[in-house]
Amino acid sequence: MRKVRKAVIPAAGLGTRFLPATKALAKEMLPIVDKPTIQFIVEEARRSGIEDIVIVDGKSKRSIEDHFDSNPELEANLAAKHKDEMLRQVQETTGMNLYFIRQPYPRGLGDAVLTAKAFIGDEPFVVMLGDDMTDSKVPLTKQLIDRYNETGASTLAVMRVPHKDTAKYGVINPSEETAPGLYNVTNFVEKPQPDEAPSDLAIIGRYLFTPEIFEALENTPIGLGNELQLTDAIDNLNKTQRVFAHEYTGKRFDVGNKFGWLKTNIEYGLNHPETKDQLRAYIKELNTRLTKDEEKAKSVKSK
Template sequence: MKKVRKAIIPAAGLGTRFLPATKALAKEMLPIVDKPTIQFIVEEARKSGIEDIVIVSGKSKRSIEDHFDSNPELEANLTAKHKDKMLKLVQETTDINLYFIRQSHPRGLGDAVLTAKAFIGNEPFVVMLGDDMMEDKVPLTKQLMDSYEETGASTLAVMKVPHEETAKYGVIDPSEEVKPGLFNVNSFVEKPDPADAPSDLAIIGRYLFTPEIFKALENTKPGKGNEVQLTDAIDLLNTTQRVFAREFKGDRHDVGNKFGWLQTNIEYGLRHPEVKDQLRSYIKMLGKQLTNEDSKK
């Protein structure tokens, strides 16, 4: 059984939920306090043991490439001013085996994954979506890799969501729990209406695939939104080889919408050594102001 060494990070979306900020700036470069969201994803991959990462990008995404590239002028400036901690932060972003492929047209997540077929070759690999930041003692990507070592099968991450929110996700129809947190799956449904959702277990942006997923993607017709849906290809793959679902019990931060992004900034800000004390004091002060305003109504 081949080792999982490679990861795909799709980053070709238009980021319309963050307009006008994303008119010229890649959504994946929006910061959580002082670090771009995509850097959290890359760091999770590296902590999980991934060796090579390909980012599937699109137009107006050059800022991602620039972020992970060296900046000799900046590094020389920081060196001259003896700002060693800042210099280390900058240099850490370049010490990565990172590659870029451009998706010429936004044809959906499934098409973005298929774009990286030549990079992956005949190997198992992971797909990591930038809208979901995951926290757990063992990185979620590593949890999927550990499951693969046991089963040799494609495995994706799921998490329980409120039933009324199932229309936002791909949802699984589980058949049996083969071991704690690991499910056999009857079918995978893309964004079902709550009345039709087979469960509350939603797919949450981390996948481990055998290379056979590419054949499934090539045979998947455009679905919802006239896009090639990855969930549809997974359901097709499940007809020829087992696809497992692993339930994630850690913390998930959805940074793909404004409110989730703001929430995550506050939560990370309350832990950030440079701003946590000021932010905590500010939140307390703001809470008192809002309480006073409410009492006057």
């Protein structure tokens, strides 16, 4: 069984949910406190033992490539001013085995993965979506790799979500739990309405695939939203070989929408050494102020 050493990070989306900020800035470069979201994904890949990473980007995504490139002028300036910690932070984004492939048109997640076929070849690999940040002792990507080492089969991460939210996700129809937190899957459904959803186990942004997923993608018709849906291809793959679902129970942050991104910034800000004390004090102050405003509004209304 071949070692899992490659990752695909799709980053070619238009980022319309963050307009106008993403008119000229890659959504993946929006910061969580002081670090771009895509850097968290790359760091998770490295902590999981991934050696080579390909980022599938598109037009207006040059800032991603620049972020992971060296900046000799900035580095020389920081070195001359003995700003050693800043220099370390700048340099830690370089020296990775990062590659970039352009997706000419935003034709869906399935098409973005298929674009990386030549890079992956005949090896197993992981797909990591930038909209999902995870926090657990063992990185979620490493959890999937460990499952693959046990089963030799494609495995994707799922997490229980409120039933009313199933239309936001791909959802699995589990047939049996073969090991604690590991499910055989009857079929996969892309964004089902709550009354049609087969379970509350939703696919989140981490996948481990055998290379046969590419044949499944090539034989999958265009689906929801006039895009090549990865969930549809997974369902097709599941008809010829087993595809497992691994239930993730750690923390997950959805940074693909404004409110989720704001919540993630607050959570990370409360743990960041430069912001945690001030932010905690500000939240307490804000809560007191809001409580007083609510009491004042109730008092006025009762008169």
